[in-house]
Amino acid sequence: MTSRPDVVAFDVNETLLDLAPVAAALVEHGQPEGLLPTVFARTLHTGTAATVAGLRVPFRAAFESALAQLTDLSERDRGRVADSFLELSPHPDVEPALRRLAEAGVRVVTLSHGSPGVAEAGLERGGITPLVERTLTSETVQAWKPSREAYVWAAGVCGVAPARMALVAAHAWDVHGAERAGLTGAWFPRAERVWAPALPAPSVVAADLAGAVDALLAR
Structure with missing residues (x-):
């Protein structure tokens, strides 16, 4: 179920x-x-x-x-x-996707292994900081994704079981890592054209970011 x-x-x-x-x-x-x-x-x-x-x-x-x-x-x-x-800015499809989740009452966070401050600067530049509850970087636990530790730590910080958290990413390796850690994974293409055939299909494979969000909300 x-x-x-x-x-x-x-x-x-x-x-x-x-x-x-x-x-x-x-x-x-x-x-x-x-x-x-x-x-x-x-x-x-x-x-x-x-x-x-x-x-x-x-x-x-x-x-x-x-x-x-x-x-x-x-x-x-x-x-x-x-x-x-x-100096990074959000892709054009990001603001409406995050807003749709916020309006549906779903909490939104970011989970990167990037340097602290990068996500915050980009969200601020795009004017979408209010749509994100918190920004997380796995540098805090010194474990790069797709290590299980990074995803389980993020769920713990958010106060939910891994099964109650989803990860959306345009990288198949990241989504696969999240699913192996017990999260729901949602993949859509940007640089990668298709889901990695060598990996088991995740819970959600969508044509774009909007489709990934819609699929999670429909679960």
Whole structure:
């Protein structure tokens, strides 16, 4: 039997916030267009591998490490590119999706493994801070998603059992991690065109963010 979640958590980078300012910062510092997906993937690989190995690495350190591996940027310029995460804005479909949940009486939080302050700055820039109850980063527990610890910790902070929380993300690995931790997972495409065929299908696969929210509210 399914039921509507009490709390819906949203991934931040790419899912809610557009990474275009980071891509632009790379180009401004002499890097080729289209490099960001490779840098971002290397960042996630570094952070998650470190978590599995028992090493605690902050998001910014993993991102700057990826830049050092993939570019010839100086340490100073790597820091400037990393600073551009504070310039992110929400995708156009984010405000109506969060508002629909708020109007339905469902609590909304964000759950990132990004640097503290990034989600807050982006939500403020988009004028949607009032729609979000709290912003959570797994840096607090020093465990990158998709580790089970990150999702269970978030549910505990929100005062609900994992089964009463959902995670919405545009990354299949994140949604799969949430489902393995007992949350309801909802995936929709942005950079990923389809759900990862190698992984079991989550509770919700939608065509877009609005569809993911509608499916959760209909449970």
